[in-house]
Amino acid sequence: MSARKLPVNKFPKQGRATFRLPFTTVDVVIFSVLEDALCILLVRRPSGDAEPYPGKWALPGGFVNVDVDITLEACATRKLAEKTGVSTSYLEQLGSWGGADRDPRGWSATHVYFALIPAEHIQLERGANAADVSWFDVDKFVNETDLAFDHSSILATAVERLRSKVEYTSLPAFLVPEPFSLPQLQRVYEIVLGRSIDKSGFRTRMLAADFLVEDVYLDGTSNRPAMGYRLRDRSMPVLFPRNLGR
Amino acid sequence: MSARKLPVNKFPKQGRATFRLPFTTVDVVIFSVLEDALCILLVRRPSGDAEPYPGKWALPGGFVNVDVDITLEACATRKLAEKTGVSTSYLEQLGSWGGADRDPRGWSATHVYFALIPAEHIQLERGANAADVSWFDVDKFVNETDLAFDHSSILATAVERLRSKVEYTSLPAFLVPEPFSLPQLQRVYEIVLGRSIDKSGFRTRMLAADFLVEDVYLDGTSNRPAMGYRLRDRSMPVLFPRNLGR
DNA sequence: TGCCCTAGTTGCGCTGTGCAACTTATAATT
DNA sequence: AATTATAAGTTGCACAGCGCAACTAGGGCA
Numbered sequence A, B: 001m002s003a004r005k006l007p008v009n010k011f012p013k014q015g016r017a018t019f020r021l022p023f024t025t026v027d028v029v030i031f032s033v034l035e036d037a038l039c040i041l042l043v044r045r046p047s048g049d050a051e052p053y054p055g056k057w058a059l060p061g062g063f064v065n066v067d068v069d070i071t072l073e074a075c076a077t078r079k080l081a082e083k084t085g086v087s088t089s090y091l092e093q094l095g096s097w098g099g100a101d102r103d104p105r106g107w108s109a110t111h112v113y114f115a116l117i118p119a120e121h122i123q124l125e126r127g128a129n130a131a132d133v134s135w136f137d138v139d140k141f142v143n144e145t146d147l148a149f150d151h152s153s154i155l156a157t158a159v160e161r162l163r164s165k166v167e168y169t170s171l172p173a174f175l176v177p178e179p180f181s182l183p184q185l186q187r188v189y190e191i192v193l194g195r196s197i198d199k200s201g202f203r204t205r206m207l208a209a210d211f212l213v214e215d216v217y218l219d220g221t222s223n224r225p226a227m228g229y230r231l232r233d234r235s236m237p238v239l240f241p242r243n244l245g246r
Numbered sequence C: 001t002g003c004c005c006t007a008g009t010t011g012c013g014c015t016g017t018g019c020a021a022c023t024t025a026t027a028a029t030t
Numbered sequence D: 001a002a003t004t005a006t007a008a009g010t011t012g013c014a015c016a017g018c019g020c021a022a023c024t025a026g027g028g029c030a
Helices: A072-084 A151-166 A171-175 A182-193 A199-209 B072-084 B151-166 B171-175 B182-193 B199-209
Strands: A023-034 A037-044 A061-063 A090-099 A108-116 A133-137 A212-218 A226-231 B023-034 B037-044 B061-063 B090-099 B108-116 B133-137 B212-218 B226-231
Touching: A023 A072, A023 A151, A023 A171, A023 A182, A037 A072, A037 A151, A037 A182, A072 A090, A072 A108, A072 B090, A090 A151, A090 B072, A090 B090, A108 A151, A108 A171, A108 B108, A151 A171, A151 A182, A171 A182, A182 A199, A182 A226, A199 A212, B023 B072, B023 B151, B023 B171, B023 B182, B037 B072, B037 B151, B037 B182, B072 B090, B072 B108, B090 B151, B108 B151, B108 B171, B151 B171, B151 B182, B171 B182, B182 B199, B182 B226, B199 B212
Parallel strands: A023 A108, B023 B108
Antiparallel strands: A023 A037, A023 A061, A037 A133, A090 A108, A212 A226, B023 B037, B023 B061, B037 B133, B090 B108, B212 B226
């Protein structure tokens, strides 16, 4: 949202029938796995006197456009596509943050979604200011980067939620391009969780959950060819009856 | 929110620096267990020509008041207290619903929380129109009652979320007044889930999770006195490593 | 005192997991 | 062509938690 189009939350007095409205925004926490690391996409805030947090890194997002966005989720999908070119991905609502102080321009509430996309599908925004969109390693760079608004806190919540759900869901399957082998999937689990997992237990667990369908053998990626799998249903993750152990 | 104070989402044209803002509301799904049934609190929409869904039952909630509410959660707490007199309870964000069509007055987004309160703490709103606030048995009446706005859908999501989390958390402990016995707690689990649970497994599970502290023996509630427990930490539920079994 | 009811315990089999050793299939090397 | 290295995938075993069912413990009530 550039400086040319600043919203105003003051109303004309109109009888006794008016009051001020908060700003409504949508932000997206976009996760992917790049080079064996869990990463998120950040964008740089525009510079300018009227801009809040100019030059700071922030979650991609912005004001809901009531003339374009039919729903909040459609708005999130639009913002995801604008930054990554990815149109289909796993998208889940993370929650909402709202209050008087989180945006210097006034009372605002943001609806936050988080997306999981396979690295291979990404076509980062090109052109004018491509340098202002970048991937950040969650473990290496995120803690030492303070983001605009309350986005540091939102991001922390998102990472916490992702890690917690990975313990008992098939979510990491949305981070790896199909078809994938079980060892590849296991590696993603390990990267997200930051710890190693037992191989045989992992295999039985995944196959018992019955959310994978066999595809083609994957040659050339390692020594012995591995069975390639696809998701039976890309619209929803599977819930396991137990957490991962150890 | 009565008809005397209707918000307007039209802005004065002011250079090229304005656009319309969505309405921002907060709704609360208030759960309790009354007479061995999982219930939620609903309020009746006011009647009047300018009112949407006049006379229909709806979730308690309304517009965020930027002059009063510091945060969304504070707003939810306020609305909970206004309807029930309960000031402390378990309160969790459920999610947000927003779009062009969910409110006939215009583009709106609601931030929904859900609260768990013990029946004994409740002092329903008295006075003027107490008949317009009422408890509904989730299983008996809710499916056949169609609520205002998209509240039926929101409520369904809330029930689903509660039931799903009860499988692996100590959430039902927030629905029963302290001190409580393990059989009492188990009964609440069974009421929420709608199925019976094995006694011995339940006990080991609860005690192993180490979130209960022994209080006083509860005499007179049944034949044999039962150990009474309190929560070690009322601020957070405990997560179990496994779901409840069949 | 004897019966009933509810609280709480005990024993046993099953299942899924952690751990570690093993087999199988290919690529790279000699 | 045989050998070695490496990753995929399997097997066996001990252990922990749960479902199931029978049991003991403690108090009310006739």
